[in-house]
Amino acid sequence: MLVEEHVSVCEDPQVDLFTERSTGPAERALLVIHGGPDWDHTYLLEPLADLAESRLLVFADLRGCGRSTVGLPDEAYNPDAATTDLLALLDTLRIERADVLGFSYGGLLAQRLALAAPQRVRRLIIASSSVVPVPDDAYHDWPEVAQLQADGDAVWDALIADPSPERTRAHALACIPANVWKSESREELRRRLEAVRFSAEWARPFLAGTLPSGRPEYALPRLAALGIPTLLLHGRQDMTFPAALAERTAAEIPNARAIVLDQAGHMAHIDQPEAWLQAITEFLG
Numbered sequence: 001m002l003v004e005e006h007v008s009v010c011e012d013p014q015v016d017l018f019t020e021r022s023t024g025p026a027e028r029a030l031l032v033i034h035g036g037p038d039w040d041h042t043y044l045l046e047p048l049a050d051l052a053e054s055r056l057l058v059f060a061d062l063r064g065c066g067r068s069t070v071g072l073p074d075e076a077y078n079p080d081a082a083t084t085d086l087l088a089l090l091d092t093l094r095i096e097r098a099d100v101l102g103f104s105y106g107g108l109l110a111q112r113l114a115l116a117a118p119q120r121v122r123r124l125i126i127a128s129s130s131v132v133p134v135p136d137d138a139y140h141d142w143p144e145v146a147q148l149q150a151d152g153d154a155v156w157d158a159l160i161a162d163p164s165p166e167r168t169r170a171h172a173l174a175c176i177p178a179n180v181w182k183s184e185s186r187e188e189l190r191r192r193l194e195a196v197r198f199s200a201e202w203a204r205p206f207l208a209g210t211l212p213s214g215r216p217e218y219a220l221p222r223l224a225a226l227g228i229p230t231l232l233l234h235g236r237q238d239m240t241f242p243a244a245l246a247e248r249t250a251a252e253i254p255n256a257r258a259i260v261l262d263q264a265g266h267m268a269h270i271d272q273p274e275a276w277l278q279a280i281t282e283f284l285g
Contacts, residue, residue, distance in 0.1 A: 001022070001023075001052070002020040002021060002022055002045075002049065002052060002057070002059075003020070003021050003022075003023065004018070004019070004020050005018075005019055005021070006018055006019070006067075006068075007019055007060075007089055007092050007093070008092070009084075009085040009086075009088035009089050009092065010063075010081075010084070010085060010088065013069075013072050013073070013076055014069065015063050015068070015069045015072070015076075015085060016068060016069050017060045017061060017062070017063065017068045017069075017085060017089055018040075018060070018061045018066055018067035018068045019058060019059060019060045019061075019089070020041070020045070020057075020059040021056065021057060021058050021059070021093075022049075022051075022052035022053070022055065022056055022057040023052075023056070024051075024052065024053065024054060024055040024056040024057065025055075025056060026056050026093075026094065026095050026096075027097075028054065028055045028056060028099075029055065029056040029057075029058060029090075029093075029095045029097075029098040029099065030048075030051065030055050030056070030057050030058065030098065030099045030100075030101060030284070031058045031060070031086065031089075031090065031095075031098045031099070031100045031101070032044055032048060032057065032058065032059045032060075032101050032103070032106075033060070033062075033086065033100065033101065033102040033103065033106030033107075033109050033110050033113075034059075034061070034062065034065070034103060034104075034105075034106050035103045035104025035105040035106045035107070035128075035129075036062075036065060036104075036105055036202070037062055037064070037065060037082070037105050037106075037202045037214075038064070038065060038165075038168045038198055038199045038200055038201060038202050038203055039065060039066070039168075039172070039196055039198060040061045040065055040066025040067065040196050040197045040198075041059040041060060041061055041066065042059075042066075042192065042195055042196055042197075043189075043192040043193065043195075043196055043267075044059065044103055044269065045059065046192075046269075046273065047269065047273040047274070047276065047277040048101075048269075048277070048280075050277060051277075051280075051281070055284075056095070058089070058093065058095070058098070060086065060089055061197075062082050062085070062109075063076070063077065063081065063082060063085055063201075064076075064077050064199055064201030064202055065197075065199055065201070065202075066196075066197045066199070067197060070199055070201055071201075072201070074204050074205040074208065074210065075205070075210065077201055077202050077204075077205050077211065078205070078211060078212050079108065079109060079112055079212060079213075079214045080112070080212070082109055083109055083112040083113050083116055086109070086113055087113065087116065087117055087120065090120060096120070097119070097120055097121070097122050098120065098121065098122065099121075099122050099123045099124075099125070099284055100113060100114065100121050100123075100124050100125065101125040101127060101280070102124075102125070102126060102127065102129060103127045103128055103129065103269075104127075104128050104129050104240065104241075104266070105129070105214055106129070107126040107127060107128065107129020107130070108129060108214035108215050108216070109214060110124060110125070110126060110129075111124075111126065111131065111215075111216050111219050111223060112214075112216050114223065114226065114228055115216055115219070115222055115223065115226070118226045118228060121228055122228075122229075123228065123229045123230070123231070123283065123284055124223075124228050124229070124230045124231070125230075125231045125233055125280060125283065126230065126231070126232050126233070126246075127233040127234070127268070127269070128233070128234060128235065128238055128240070128241060128266050128267070128268055129241055130215075130241040130242075130245045130246065130249070131219050131220050131223060131232075131245075131249045131253075132219070132220055132245055132248075132249055133215065134241060134242065134245065138242045138245075139239070139242070145178070145239045148177050148178040148239060149175070149178045149239060151174040151175070151177065152171060152174045152175035152178055154174070155167070155170050155171045155174040155175075156171055158170070158171075159171050159200075159203060160203065160206070160207050163200035163203035163204055163207060164200050165197075165198045165199050165200055166198075167200065168198040168199065168200050168203065169193070169196070169198045172193050172196070172198065173190065173193055176189050176190060176193075178239045178240075178265070178266070179239070179240075179265055179266045179267045180265045180266075180267050180270055180271050181235065181237040181263055181264055181265035181271050182263060182264075182265075182271050185265075185267070185270050185271045188270055189267055189270050192270070220249065220252060220253070223253055223256075224252060224253045224254060224256075227254055227255050228255065229255045229256075229283075230250075230253055230255060230256040230257075231256070231257060231258075231259065231279070231280070231283045232246035232247075232249060232250050232256065232257070232258040232259070233246075233258075233259050233261075233268070233276065233279055233280065234246040234258065234259070234260045234261070234264075234268065235260070235261050235264030235265045235266060235267075235268035235271060235272070236260050236261060236262045236263070236264060237263070237264060237265045238264075238265055238266045238268070239265060239266060240266045241266070243260045246258045246260060247260060257283075259279045259283075261275050261276060261279075264276075
């Protein structure tokens with residue numbers, strides 16, 4: 001069972017993060033950072049909720065997302081502020097050291113958190129994300145990617161022209177064919193997206209060109225120097241972050257390994273939930 005609570009993490013501006021937490025031991029805490037960023041955490045609850053009895057699971061909506069504080073000035077939405085919020089959340093919950101799982105954009109924030117406070121991170125999972133930038137020609141030998149992304153691209157144009165939660169939702173729904181690989185996974189992703197509380201808070205500074213990149217500078221050598229045990233967990237058919245980048249990155253970071261799941265797209269936890277969860281449980285130990 002998960003307990004819902006708003007947790008104050010910042011006073012200027014006032015920011016409360018909506019969290020769902022299990023009651024497991026604090027020394028076995030797993031902080032889960034969602035992507036988007038104008039999504040909430042709920043699409044990641046399954047299958048991770050299966051770990052609720054053995055771990056202190058901490059799911060949090062980022063500032064401006066889901067049921068956390070919204071309506072902040074545009075400049076308050078940036079990756080540094082979001083990372084600081086998450087560290088404050090660990091402080092408030094009296095979690096000295098946690099395993100951290102970041103999904104997609106959340107994987108970039110997870111890297112930032114590890115770099116900002118490596119002593120707070122026991123193990124790091126970068127799921128469906130990337131440590132190194134995605135090259136422009138990443139999918140040049142896979143022409144079907146452009147076809148599957150076409151509907152999402154069309155709705156994206158509408159979203160950035162006039163950001164709104166409704167258009168964020170429409171974009172997420174339009175991207176279903178590109179985000180899951182197995183056709184039978186599409187209805188499951190649609191079901192989860194219908195329950196997500198979307199926002200457009202982060203879209204505004206992105207549109208204005210004032211949102212800094214989520215990717216930390218020189219992330220690869222800096223993470224390699226930390227030596228934190230790291231898992232790069234990916235779907236082979238991911239059309240957002242190429243799986244090959246995860247494999248190459250793992251070879252360059254001590255204590256890192258890549259697990260790439262076949263027949264799985266960007267939402268690998270939906271395409272291959274059992275294998276995805278098994279990889280995480282075996283890595284965390």
